[in-house]
Amino acid sequence: MRIDVLKKYSLLYCLFCLLAIGSCNTTQESDLPKEETEVPVVTGPKRVKVYIKQMKYQPAVIEVNKGDVIVFINKDIVVHDVTEEATKAWTSGPIQINDTWTMVAKESVNFYCSIHVVMKGKIIVK
Ligand SMILES: [Cu+2]
Known part of the structure; x- marks a missing residue:
């Protein structure tokens, strides 16, 4: 008697497990x-x-x-700036040591440091 009951329950348990696994798989696929x-x-x-x-x-x-x-992040030991080269249309102003200056790229431009004119750079907007 007891074995029959156990068998019945284990069968139900197995069915439940199969259903659970089945639903798990479908959930994972839709996830x-x-x-x-x-x-x-x-x-x-x-x-x-x-x-x-x-x-x-x-x-x-x-x-x-x-x-x-x-x-622009100034990691040098002196103050620098970032200045538009052709007409000085814009400048960052002095960027202190460990300070940063942020700009949004709009067009290709040459820039330089107005404090140390040998420092030059170029922004190329693709
Ligand atoms: Cu400089």
């Missing part, structure tokens, strides 16, 4: 959105870092997309 891997990834503006070290912009040539954010 993986297939479109996510197929749809091209659309990214927002990038953040590009330019270090100022040893009297140089590093990198000196910065290739970005329009709207990308360029962060």
Whole structure:
């Protein structure tokens, strides 16, 4: 008698397990959105870092997309700036040691440091 009852319960238990596994599998499949891997990834503006070290912009040539954010970080031992070269249309003003200055790339431009005119760089907007 007892064995019969046990058998009955273990059979029910097995059925329950199978159902549970079955439902688990379907949940997992629906949890993986297939479109996510197929749809091209659309990214927002990038953040590009330019270090100022040893009297140089590093990198000196910065290739970005329009709207990308360029962060100049002064890691040198003196104050520098970032100034548009052709007409001085814009300038960061003095960037103190360990300070940063952020700009949004709008167009290709040559820039330099108005404090140390040998320091030059270029932003290329693709
Ligand atoms: Cu400088």
